[in-house]
Amino acid sequence: MCGVHNIRATQTRSIRTCIAILLMKLKSGLDNQMLATLFNMTKFQIRRAVHSARRALMKDFVPRNLGFAHITRNDIIDSHTRPLAQQMFSTVGSTPAILVLDGTYIYIQKSGNYTFSRRSYSMHKHRPLLKPMMIVSTTGYIVSVFGPYLADPRNNDALILNHSVKSNTEEMKSWIREDDVFVVDRGFRDSEDMLTDLGIKVEMPAFLQKGKRQLTTEEANCSRLVTKVRWVVESVNGRIKTWKYLGKTLPNTQIPYIGDYLRIVCSICNKYRPPINTGTFEDDLAIATKMTMLAKQSNELQSFVQENGLDKRSMKWQKLDAEETSTCITFPKLTEDEIRELTIGVYQLKTAKSYSSEHFTDDGSFEVLVSNEIPNIISARIQSRHVSSKKYSLWVKYDTSILSWYCTCKNGARVVGMCGHIACVIWFLSYARHQKEEVREFGVRDWTELVEDAARTVDFSDSEDEVLVENQEE
Incomplete structure (x- = not known):
């Protein structure tokens, strides 16, 4: 693994052990005390090992496997784009880069700092959390991760994307081109105008108009085309949460390192995990042709x-x-x-x-x-x-x-x-x-x-009559 040469071996642990401690912490979610017992080390030594491994991987391994700078736009188009997506969302004679965007959640503890507590509290999930923004290809390859961001209404998905584009995070403006496609959910509706001004095509499920109970056939068909491609980002989020450290509620002392841990996990997934989509080229083309034909009916x-x-x-x-x-x-x-x-x-x-x-x-x-x-x-x-x-x-x-x-x-x-x-x-x-x-x-x-139900009807008439008769006899 690249970056391990930046770790210094000591008398208590080797470079291999140092990497193993970090990966075991991320994969199993075990605390430092349990890791110290398993590796026959002290908590302080475990903490130092995790710190050294994290810094080394962030310095060399992560930049090689994550971020807009680590992969070219042509590589995404040629190697990490489903033919199904190209068939449905590209125009004749063009081969755009198709990216799928969505926010995910890293849960944290309630904070004693009331300002941070308010701004990290999600009204959607009803608990404190931080929000990384995932940018993936249509095969599940993670192009980049932005954040993590706060979780208040001023940090919804649309505003996070607007902030990333305007601040040119990772110089993404020089990476994307006109007619590229962003596949998003309805939470990005406030970003549509900005992306359109940049020449980016936005594919989003349709909204149910006020006063109506049902999407039209055309709206429902177009929404299905979007969801057929957008599901991959949800699977990527699920793959990341299999690393149990990122799936549990983290102590606030770990907030400075959440972004690093997330990027390390995403880089490992890019480097060593297979694509989420396993469809063949012929199957993708057949499905795309069928769906685009039906969408016009x-x-x-x-x-x-x-x-x-x-x-x-x-x-x-x-x-x-x-x-x-x-x-x-x-x-x-x-x-x-x-x-x-x-x-x-x-x-x-x-x-x-x-x-x-x-x-x-x-x-x-x-x-x-x-x-x-x-x-x-x-x-x-x-x-x-x-x-x-x-x-x-x-x-x-x-x-x-x-x-x-x-x-x-x-x-x-x-x-x-x-x-x-x-x-x-x-x-x-x-x-x-x-x-x-x-x-x-x-x-x-x-x-x-098998569960008690307070709403279940109970007939007390017989028992009440028996009690009444007993009282009268007395």
Whole structure:
């Protein structure tokens, strides 16, 4: 590892031991007392070893593996950009650098300094923390880390990015070029104008307009294109937090070194860990072509539902146990791989299992709605995973295959993939109900009955009557 020659060996520990102590501290999160016991050293010696290793790695190893200066723009484009992202976000004849940005969190203790306590308190997480800004490629390669920053409203994601660009942190302005693409979430909305002035293209999920309950088909489709690429930064953040020292609440005495520790971990990930994305070139191009083609289409089933009043109460639907659909309707039978081609991702399949387990009734049935007036269309009402009082209505049109779908949730009008509610119904009807009954839960278990519930109804009428009779007899 580069930089180890800057560490001085002593009688109590070698250079190898010094690096091992630091890496074990970061990976396991053990305190100095436990490390001293494991390495047969004193706490003071452990502290000196960590200090020496940190300084040596920050001097040589980190600059070689992290920061805008350590890698050229062409290297990011050629070696660390997914063909899927280039296909979806680049124009004809251009090969922009595509970067994904997001803030992450390093939790710290509450401070006795009230000014710092207020400014490090996150209203979003409801606890004190510091915010590093992660800048990664579409394969998960970490280009740079800015910060850490404070966590008050004056240090939101947009303002952090604005500050970094205006102060030209790591001379990033000379690295980026016009028509480069920044893929971000909605928290960067206040940076959009500044980035546009610099000629940078901003890809961000759409906002739900005031007074509306649902994104349009075009907005939902474009948002899905963004999330298909943006997830990689969340995976990078998760990979970093596997280093348990960065995932726990750090004492405030470590605040001066948090940035160094984070950069050391990111440099190690860049140097020794494989890319997060493992898709092949051909698969990426095929998925990108499919998604861009679907993004231009409208949701025909949505128009049919609204024009024919299928979402009105006057429309008569008949409840049907999903087990009975084999005799009443010919819903296509699919494999999980075929369903994944419809969802264009695995997340919806994961949530489908949880949604399905909630919609089993006491007798083990899963209800769907059918109408004799509308052939080859089923309907269902799926409980929201977040709000108990909200259910979403959905419709699925089928023949020998799944033709179209529409849901009343915020993202339910999209045709680039589908929401989790639609995936739940399709997954159960086309796959899960054909499996053996003993594996229907698919790993989803309800723990409610094992925990006390104050809202559970208790009938005290019998015991009260007995007490009344006893008192009268006395």
